[in-house]
Amino acid sequence: MPKRTTKRTTKRTTKQIPLAIAEQRRAFARLVIDLHLALQESIAFPNPAAVEENDANLNVIAAAVMLGHAEGRPMVASEIATRVNMKRTTVIGRLDRLVERGLIVEFDKRYYLEPYRAAHVPLRNRVVDILATGYALLGPHLDQLSKSDRKRRRA
Numbered sequence: 552m553p554k555r556t557t558k559r560t561t562k563r564t565t566k567q568i569p570l571a572i573a574e575q576r577r578a579f580a581r582l583v584i585d586l587h588l589a590l591q592e593s594i595a596f597p598n599p600a601a602v603e604e605n606d607a608n609l610n611v612i613a614a615a616v617m618l619g620h621a622e623g624r625p626m627v628a629s630e631i632a633t634r635v636n637m638k639r640t641t642v643i644g645r646l647d648r649l650v651e652r653g654l655i656v657e658f659d660k661r662y663y664l665e666p667y668r669a670a671h672v673p674l675r676n677r678v679v680d681i682l683a684t685g686y687a688l689l690g691p692h693l694d695q696l697s698k699s700d701r702k703r704r705r706a
Contacts, residue, residue: 608645
């Protein structure tokens with residue numbers, strides 16, 4: 552019997568779809584994108600041409616390596632995979648790329664920032680500016696959101 556395919560159709564609308572807390576979502580989306588791009592630049596620093604693609608998974612794995620190192624408990628590949636919710640094989644491939652580029656080092660199967668990056672913070676001022684801007688836009692709403700969450704939990 553031939554395989555039956557179904558065609559997915561998307562309903563098109565001329566009406567604008569309202570978005571709850573649009574201002575906060577816009578600020579959050581900008582914060583995430585700007586931090587992602589800053590991390591990407593940091594990974595490529597000092598040679599942005601060395602990065603062949605904008606790989607969000609690579610950024611997340613690099614951030615997990617930094618997290619483990621910063622917490623004083625560098626992680627093995629399986630711990631990183633669990634932390635970032637990715638397959639271990641995917642994580643190992645990205646870790647290998649980061650090691651090949653000289654951005655991280657592996658010692659006793661644990662991953663660390665390479666010594667120069669551990670001692671210095673590439674693009675620190677840019678990240679501080681991004682976080683300050685995000686906090687300025689989102690900060691006033693965070694207390695309001697947590698109060699409304701507490702009210703909902705009581706109801």
